[in-house]
Amino acid sequence: DGGITQSPKYLFRKEGQNVTLSCEQNLNHDAMYWYRQDPGQGLRLIYYSQIVNDFQKGDIAEGYSVSREKKESFPLTVTSAQKNPTAFYLCASRPGVTGELFFGEGSRLTVL
């Protein structure tokens, strides 16, 4: 089945540790996105990539890093520089420029 797979679904991290969230899609979409969602809040854009080997910062990129070495994969690293990383992270992809987004099921990160 085509779709977007995020892993892990739940992740616990100690303060000061980096952690990488995986996002893989087999939809052959060019554009991929990372959003952060805090309780009762909307989605805030962290990073996005519209083509392989290229990505742009979103509204809250500080403390995060990404790579886009393959069309199917867009991993997000939450670094120790991110002051408040506990949140629900959503990855999405889009086939065209203006169409709908397809979302993964999310990864919930908790910092202990």
Added chain:
Amino acid sequence: SQQGEEDPQALSIQEGENATMNCSYKTSINNLQWYRQNSGRGLVHLILIRSNEREKHSGRLRVTLDTSKKSSSLLITASRAADTASYFCATFPSSGNTPLVFGKGTRLSVIA
């Protein structure tokens, strides 16, 4: 930056009633999209309405768009308990090739 603002923030209705959610936005758009999110899950695309369209239907969903007022509404008719979820509007700005901007969502509870 969050452009869309949904109203109300929360809505509780009885099964069989209609639910109306509103979205206001700030800048010119190419299209406006509505998404649904069940608790702890990813978002699912419901409907897209283009800036030159005024109304669109999909099953029990009806979306209207008023570009002069920069607002949209989502109507769910004959609601069911399974419609309980958060609903988000997202706008695609007409200013360029930029990502979707999401609002904070309306939390809908349908009581059986």
